[in-house]
Amino acid sequence: xxxxxxxxxxxxxxxxxxxxxxxxxxxxxxxxxxxxxxxxxxxxxxxxxxxxxxxxxxxxxxxxxxxxxxxxxxxxxxxxxxxxxxxxxxxxxxxxxxxxxxxxxxxxxxxxxxxxxxxxxxxxxxxxxxxxxxxxxxxxxxxxxxxxxxxxxxxxxxxxxxxxxxxxxxxxxxxxxxxxxxxxxxxxxxxxxxxxxxxxxxxxxxxxxxxxxxxxxxxxxxxxxxxxxxxxxxxxxxxxxxxxxxxxxxxxxxxxxxxxxxxxxxxxxxxxxxx
Numbered sequence: 001x002x003x004x005x006x007x008x009x010x011x012x013x014x015x016x017x018x019x020x021x022x023x024x025x026x027x028x029x030x031x032x033x034x035x036x037x038x039x040x041x042x043x044x045x046x047x048x049x050x051x052x053x054x055x056x057x058x059x060x061x062x063x064x065x066x067x068x069x070x071x072x073x074x075x076x077x078x079x080x081x082x083x084x085x086x087x088x089x090x091x092x093x094x095x096x097x098x099x100x101x102x103x104x105x106x107x108x109x110x111x112x113x114x115x116x117x118x119x120x121x122x123x124x125x126x127x128x129x130x131x132x133x134x135x136x137x138x139x140x141x142x143x144x145x146x147x148x149x150x151x152x153x154x155x156x157x158x159x160x161x162x163x164x165x166x167x168x169x170x171x172x173x174x175x176x177x178x179x180x181x182x183x184x185x186x187x188x189x190x191x192x193x194x195x196x197x198x199x200x201x202x203x204x205x206x207x208x209x210x211x212x213x214x215x216x217x218x219x220x221x222x223x224x225x226x227x228x229x230x231x232x233x234x235x236x237x238x239x240x241x242x243x244x245x246x247x248x249x250x251x252x253x254x255x256x257x258x259x260x261x262x263x264x265x266x267x268x269x270x271x272x273x274x275x
C-alpha cells in the first residue's frame with residue numbers, strides 16, 4: 001500500500017481506505033463511505049471488530065479486518081489507484097455543518113427482548129493513556145437515573161465492570177449483563193444496542209454505535225470535551241444523539257448532569273404511561 005499515491009479527490013478510482021484512531025472514530029468517519037462509494041470503488045481496511053458490521057451496512061464494500069496486523073497479503077489480490085485514511089475523507093466531505101445528514105448508516109438486527117423500556121448504559125470511557133478519568137462517571141453516582149421506574153437497564157460496558165454492577169445491584173438495583181456488550185465482533189454489540197429504546201453513556205465508542213444505528217442516545221459530556229463534541233450545541237454526526245454538558249469549572253461535577261438526565265427520563269416515562 002505504501003507505494004500507492006494518496007487519494008487526491010478524483011472520481012472513478014479504486015481506493016483503499018484504512019481505518020485509524022479508536023472504534024468510535026472509525027464508526028463516525030464511516031458515515032462518509034457512502035459518499036465516497038457513489039463515484040469510486042472502495043476497499044476498506046478496518047478494525048477486526050468492525051468488519052462484520054461494515055460489511056452488513058455497506059453493500060458492495062470490500063472489507064478486510066486487518067488494521068491491527070503488522071503484515072498483510074490481501075493487497076496482492078487487488079489492483080487499486082490510491083489510498084486514504086478514513087479520517088482524511090473529511091477533506092472532501094462534511095466540510096460544512098449543512099453537509100452532515102445525521103441519518104443512520106449502520107444496520108443490525110435487534111436482539112429479542114421483553115416489553116419493558118430498555119436502556120443501555122455505559123459509564124467508563126477511554127484508555128489509561130487517554131482521558132479515562134475525565135470521561136468516566138462512577139456507576140454508584142447513577143442512582144438518580146437508576147431509580148426511574150418501569151425501566152430495564154442493561155450494561156453496554158466493554159471493560160471489566162462486574163464489580164461495579166455487583167456493588168450497585170447489591171443495593172437493590174437490577175442492571176443486566178449481556179455477553180454481547182463484550183463481544184469480539186462489534187456486530188453482536190450493535191444488535192444489543194439496536195434492541196435498546198435509549199442509550200445513556202459517557203463519551204465512549206458506544207455512543208457512535210448508537211448514533212450510527214439511529215438509536216436515541218443521551219451523552220454525558222465533560223466540560224473540556226474532545227473536538228467531535230464541540231463546545232456548544234449538538235453533535236452534527238447523529239440526529240439521534242443528545243448532549244448533556246457538564247457545568248464549567250469542575251471536572252468532577254457530574255451530579256447536575258445526572259439529575260437532569262434523571263428528570264428528563266422520568267418525564268419521558270410519565271408521558272409514555274399517560275399515552
